[in-house]
Amino acid sequence: MGELSKTSGENGEKLTAELLKLMGWKNFMQGINVPCNKPLHEKETHGNDFFYIYNNPLHDQKTDIVYISTKNSSKGYPPGAQGTRTKLKKHLLELESIIDCSKVSPEINSAINSFNCRKQKRHFGMLFWWHGNKKEIDRDIKQYLSAMQIDSGAKYPIYLIDMARATFIKDAITHFRSSTHGTYNFYYPKLGSIVVSTDERYGSTLPIELIASDIIPIRFILGDQPALCLYAKQDFSEEVLKKLCSLALDFADAWVKNIFIGLENYHPADDKNKKDEVLMSFDKREADIKVFCYKESVLDLLEV
Incomplete structure (x- = not known):
């Protein structure tokens, strides 16, 4: 079971990396572990699957700082709207905690300081949620959600890339x-x-x-x-x-x-x-x- 989970995770990260490259997000950082500084998280470290900074070409003075999490459900998304929402909420809360602690990480801040950032910096999350069920390979779960930009009640906007959007x-x-x-x-x-x-x-x-x-x-x-x-x-x-x-x-x-x-x-x-x-x-x-x-x-x- 552990080996299958590891393989599923590696496949998800491979898919995310290749799609990021297609989108022109090429010079990303990968696999950054940051110390947890909030006891409520009940963790010692958090893992940033990918981390990317770019100057947003749609805005004069904005730099986007993106914390990217990858999930891969090998057997498909949970059945039904409620099951999908419950699992998604768990993934969003996890990414929220990653952003919280990453913002005060010396390694993350070193990367931000070395980048030629613009006047305004925006921190947000991006969740890539893959699955391996061939029968519903490009299933669109947007119908279960209020918007593609999902605010989990935290300080940061989080964007979802599901199989339909990735496809x-x-x-x-x-x-x-x-x-x-x-x-x-x-x-x-x-x-x-x-x-x-x-x-x-x-x-x-x-x-x-x-x-x-x-x-x-x-x-x-x-x-x-x-x-x-x-x-x-x-x-x-x-x-x-x-x-x-x-x-x-x-x-x-x-x-x-x-x-x-x-x-x-x-x-x-x-x-x-x-x-x-x-x-x-x-x-x-x-x-x-x-x-x-x-x-x-x-x-x-x-x-x-």
């Missing part, structure tokens, strides 16, 4: 990498009240706000012009496509002439007429918009 991130990025478009960057849009810096609005790091969203925007060069590709964790419908077209045109901000929109289940034959009707309604657009399904099949040839 979406992996599918989107690997799909684009397999294309012939070459070098790419994540695009950093103006999101609500977020103040975007005067730096380039694209780069190699996927910020937490986009990791937690259902949209991954990618900027690349098509010919000699910049182009935009939006991957959406959504099923095709006319209403969804209208919203995504509006969003893409807003993101593009007149700098792009080619927009690609990827959906989970767009059918190039069955959905073509509805797609054409939506695109026709954006008659004043200058950009060319193409729609595709990033869950690949031979039907993709219909959109070539």
Whole structure:
């Protein structure tokens, strides 16, 4: 049993490390043990599976300090909503205690002080919750939760990456990498009240706000012009496509002439007429918009 648990834990950490790299979070620290300084925790040390610092490209003056915990349920998530919530609460409380003691750890503070941090520092947790049940490999547990950013009543926001979200991130990025478009960057849009810096609005790091969203925007060069590709964790419908077209045109901000929109289940034959009707309604657009399904099949040839 102990050996199986160890293997499951190692597999979870391997999956987390590879997904972090896909997101551009490459220079992370791993396996940092910090002393526990709160008797209520009833521990001698806490283990940070991963630790990462980056200057958030969506904010002028913010540095994100991220404490990452990995869990892997080899037989699948607990059955039912209550079982899932109970287990999740346990994982969140554990991560909360890790952050509490890590913030006063000399090793963690040395890493923070050696980083070129901005004026404001944000500490938050990220929980990767994997499982190994092939029958429900990309099960989405968001339906059991109030929001993707989960506040467990503590001082720190904690973000959940479940199998469904991890699958979406992996599918989107690997799909684009397999294309012939070459070098790419994540695009950093103006999101609500977020103040975007005067730096380039694209780069190699996927910020937490986009990791937690259902949209991954990618900027690349098509010919000699910049182009935009939006991957959406959504099923095709006319209403969804209208919203995504509006969003893409807003993101593009007149700098792009080619927009690609990827959906989970767009059918190039069955959905073509509805797609054409939506695109026709954006008659004043200058950009060319193409729609595709990033869950690949031979039907993709219909959109070539």
